[in-house]
Amino acid sequence: xxxxxxxxxxxxxxxxxxxxxxxxLEETQPRLDYSPYRSSLLRHPTKDLHHADPEAVELWAxxxxxxxxxxxxxxxxxxxxxxxxGERMVVTGRIIDGDGRPVRRQLVEIWQANAGGRYIHKxxxxxxxxxxxxxxxxxxxxxxxxxxxxxxxxxxxxxxxNHHNAxxxxxxxxxxxxxxxxxxxxxxxxxxxxxxFALDPIYQSITDQKARDRLVATYDHDLTTHEWATGYRxxxxxxxxHETPFETSES
Amino acid sequence: MSTLIATPGQTIGPFFGYALPFDHDSELVxxxxxxxxxxxxxxxxxxxVPVPDxxxxxxxxxxDGVVPTATGSLHRDGWTFTxxxxxxxxxxxxxxxxxxxxxxxQAGSAxxxxxxxxxxxxxNRLFTRAYLPGDELxxxxxxxxxxxxxxxxxxxxxxxxxxxFDIRLQGDGETVFLRFPGHHR
Numbered sequence: 001x002x003x004x005x006x007x008x009x010x011x012x013x014x015x016x017x018x019x020x021x022x023x024x025l026e027e028t029q030p031r032l033d034y035s036p037y038r039s040s041l042l043r044h045p046t047k048d049l050h051h052a053d054p055e056a057v058e059l060w061a062x063x064x065x066x067x068x069x070x071x072x073x074x075x076x077x078x079x080x081x082x083x084x085x086g087e088r089m090v091v092t093g094r095i096i097d098g099d100g101r102p103v104r105r106q107l108v109e110i111w112q113a114n115a116g117g118r119y120i121h122k123x124x125x126x127x128x129x130x131x132x133x134x135x136x137x138x139x140x141x142x143x144x145x146x147x148x149x150x151x152x153x154x155x156x157x158x159x160x161x162n163h164h165n166a167x168x169x170x171x172x173x174x175x176x177x178x179x180x181x182x183x184x185x186x187x188x189x190x191x192x193x194x195x196x197f198a199l200d201p202i203y204q205s206i207t208d209q210k211a212r213d214r215l216v217a218t219y220d221h222d223l224t225t226h227e228w229a230t231g232y233r234x235x236x237x238x239x240x241x242h243e244t245p246f247e248t249s250e251s
Numbered sequence: 252m253s254t255l256i257a258t259p260g261q262t263i264g265p266f267f268g269y270a271l272p273f274d275h276d277s278e279l280v281x282x283x284x285x286x287x288x289x290x291x292x293x294x295x296x297x298x299x300v301p302v303p304d305x306x307x308x309x310x311x312x313x314x315d316g317v318v319p320t321a322t323g324s325l326h327r328d329g330w331t332f333t334x335x336x337x338x339x340x341x342x343x344x345x346x347x348x349x350x351x352x353x354x355x356x357q358a359g360s361a362x363x364x365x366x367x368x369x370x371x372x373x374x375n376r377l378f379t380r381a382y383l384p385g386d387e388l389x390x391x392x393x394x395x396x397x398x399x400x401x402x403x404x405x406x407x408x409x410x411x412x413x414x415x416f417d418i419r420l421q422g423d424g425e426t427v428f429l430r431f432p433g434h435h436r
Binding site: 027028029030031032034037039040041042043044045046047048049050051052053054055056057058060061062063064065066067068069096097098099100107109110111113119120121123124135136137139173175181182184185186187188202203205206211212214215236237238239240 | 254255256257258259260261262263264265266267268269270271296297298300302308310311312318319320321322323324325326333334335353356357360362363365367369370371372373374375376377378380393396397401420421422425426427428429430431432433434435436
């Protein structure tokens with residue numbers, strides 16, 4: 001079996017990108033069937049998703065409250081006795097639905113690699129150091145304006161085994177709930193200007209550049225604090241809420 | 252109609268295992284409590300191979316058909332039914348929840364568990380429903396809209412301790428996954 005190189009993967013990415021632009025139909029979400037991401041080959045449905053109108057519990061979301069989340073869980077830099085290595089940063093933004101309404105008092109979960117690009121997870125065994133002062137897991141509840149806020153360390157890029165010499169752009173995983181179950185989503189936030197974007201099949205599985213840009217945080221100097229932390233802003237829009245009576249199906 | 256375009260999803264990746272699971276995450280009620288059932292199954296890929304790095308979430312009404320509004324899913328007190336749970340698959344692709352059978356939220360409607368599936372290799376979450384087996388299913392509109400050979404993929408099967416609901420991401424017997432209004436490609 002020949003080794004799959006970045007050149008091979010980049011050629012596949014380009015072929016799909018060319019097809020997308022020829023077709024001229026805007027897409028806004030990742031493709032489930034995206035062969036440059038090899039793990040997706042046997043894990044994507046081959047049948048079209050089936051249209052369903054949300055009903056019963058689907059029109060509601062699970063509720064989380066103060067008893068679920070300690071406010072200290074939003075600071076990933078204070079979970080241990082010492083300060084973690086790396087660039088301390090604040091990431092904050094608003095979570096709104098498709099009609100612009102804030103998602104209030106709802107759970108946000110994040111997880112990420114440390115500054116060296118290493119996850120605590122036992123399956124990550126690449127030779128970058130673990131940081132005894134960094135676990136890389138955080139939670140918070142949004143406030144009444146839909147705003148979340150975490151203090152953490154800027155994660156590093158890391159190698160993976162999709163192909164030879166494959167590296168993921170630095171990212172933070174976000175797990176999000178809305179005001180109804182159909183808005184549940186998990187995604188990844190990226191950093192501006194990452195040189196690995198063009199090479200990464202997971203980022204590129206979103207075929208539209210405007211849609212990709214929605215996953216990239218903005219550096220915000222007004223959030224940066226003197227001699228303490230840099231600041232990034234990233235707002236999140238969940239799929240449209242169905243509380244309005246005249247919503248039409250667009251499947 | 253929604254005016255804003257939703258932020259794209261991305262795969263949950265391989266490393267959620269130290270972040271998203273929590274104590275009693277899959278126990279919506281304590282095992283062995285009155286009315287408790289096991290909802291379990293296997294997640295498989297397009298070659299029928301178990302998927303050991305998937306995460307499932309369920310969201311459901313209580314036994315009386317009431318949609319819970321109680322908080323406390325992340326720190327369960329053993330008494331409050333919050334209706335939401337999370338389960339990782341094991342090395343054999345198996346997942347297991349301890350819960351109660353949801354009641355009908357309206358007279359005559361068919362009760363179901365709302366299910367979300369995440370996995371490494373799955374670039375965005377998938378939604379589905381696990382219906383309880385029963386007579387109400389004959390008139391259920393979503394099931395009626397499906398071809399005969401696919402309908403069974405949304406119906407849990409009764410077994411010794413409760414219900415079995417397998418999820419096939421691809422191929423023979425592929426589970427029906429749902430697209431809700433406002434979910435764009």
